[in-house]
Amino acid sequence: MRSIATGLNALRLAAAVIGLLLVGLKPAHTQSMNVGQPTAAKKGHVDFIADGQSIAANQPATVKLHFRVDPGFHINSHSPKSDVLIPTRLTVAMLPGDPEVTNVDFPAGEPFSFAFEPKQKLDVYQGDVVLTAHLKAKPGQHSLKAELYYQACDHAACYPPKKLPIEQPYTAK
Amino acid sequence: MRNALVGGIIVVVVAVLVWAGIHNVKARRAAEADAKNHQMTITVDKPGATASMDSPVADLRGKPAAIFTLTSNTGKRISLNDYKGKPVLLNFWATWCTPCKVEMPWFEEFQKKYAAQGLQVVGINEDEDAKSPEIQAQIKKVLENTGVDYTILMSDQKVGDAYGGLDVLPATFYIDRNGKIVAQAIGLAPKEEAEANIQKIVAGS
Numbered sequence: 355m356r357s358i359a360t361g362l363n364a365l366r367l368a369a370a371v372i373g374l375l376l377v378g379l380k381p382a383h384t385q386s387m388n389v390g391q392p393t394a395a396k397k398g399h400v401d402f403i404a405d406g407q408s409i410a411a412n413q414p415a416t417v418k419l420h421f422r423v424d425p426g427f428h429i430n431s432h433s434p435k436s437d438v439l440i441p442t443r444l445t446v447a448m449l450p451g452d453p454e455v456t457n458v459d460f461p462a463g464e465p466f467s468f469a470f471e472p473k474q475k476l477d478v479y480q481g482d483v484v485l486t487a488h489l490k491a492k493p494g495q496h497s498l499k500a501e502l503y504y505q506a507c508d509h510a511a512c513y514p515p516k517k518l519p520i521e522q523p524y525t526a527k
Numbered sequence: 528m529r530n531a532l533v534g535g536i537i538v539v540v541v542a543v544l545v546w547a548g549i550h551n552v553k554a555r556r557a558a559e560a561d562a563k564n565h566q567m568t569i570t571v572d573k574p575g576a577t578a579s580m581d582s583p584v585a586d587l588r589g590k591p592a593a594i595f596t597l598t599s600n601t602g603k604r605i606s607l608n609d610y611k612g613k614p615v616l617l618n619f620w621a622t623w624c625t626p627c628k629v630e631m632p633w634f635e636e637f638q639k640k641y642a643a644q645g646l647q648v649v650g651i652n653e654d655e656d657a658k659s660p661e662i663q664a665q666i667k668k669v670l671e672n673t674g675v676d677y678t679i680l681m682s683d684q685k686v687g688d689a690y691g692g693l694d695v696l697p698a699t700f701y702i703d704r705n706g707k708i709v710a711q712a713i714g715l716a717p718k719e720e721a722e723a724n725i726q727k728i729v730a731g732s
Binding site: 437439440474476505508510513 | 625
């Protein structure tokens, strides 16, 4: 009886050891997953953040357009310091009856140099970027539709120019 | 009886341990080899560093370079087949790409340095609307400023798809004499790395 119990204990120990070994084999295989294979979806590196805004009706007012450039990236400002660089632009879509956008203010850029080209001073937007649209609207719910055109780079590469359609709702009271 | 049973179990356990150990080593080696095969030259972080790489970029190493025929900036029709048997550095660039303009003078220097070994540097301009006078003028200005005299071809906006659907510049492919892509660099790579890749493709001359 005692020998059977000892044998069973030895079997349990063997099963535990084998189980641990089999579990231990798996990481050796899964460690190779995705090495050097970026998997994130393609994106434009700039997001538009719509929010609720209220303005005074029937008088000159402003609507803010909030953008966010991904960390580690920059886009050229509206006035980059080179004629071969693509400035950030906004094209406003105005349908008949829409409040007329008379002007869009772009913020000043900030100086930027690539580490590999420190002498060249660029003028860029990074992080939060706010454009200001000037308009006059009748009372009611409105929506400012536009398209941001920009070209992004990170510390070592650049991405083709992109168009970002946006829609900013606002209420004129 | 008991001793025989325990002894048998110990033998089995030892055998399983040995088998598992061998299997584990083999699996790790296979995993490491697989990981190495998937690595690309995209992780250097120093002046002349490479891109963030948040877009999937195909690893074309070991694959035949896609054949194309494009028009040069001087109006000549040029095919990759024209360079059959020669090592080719194929660089995709655009006027709006500042990192591209950093490495273009290096490539001009390498074109001269490795001319005796048959190196052909070919740049493919990826500007949209490259036929417009405005972009033509910008291309000319960039080539003058960078001192580039090697062959420049104008993209048909399809050739990039044949090289992995490029959504980031610069992108450089190092093609050996057999037309095989030996190395690739997405984003600006250090000059030494570019030259090391050139030495790989000119080898065997």
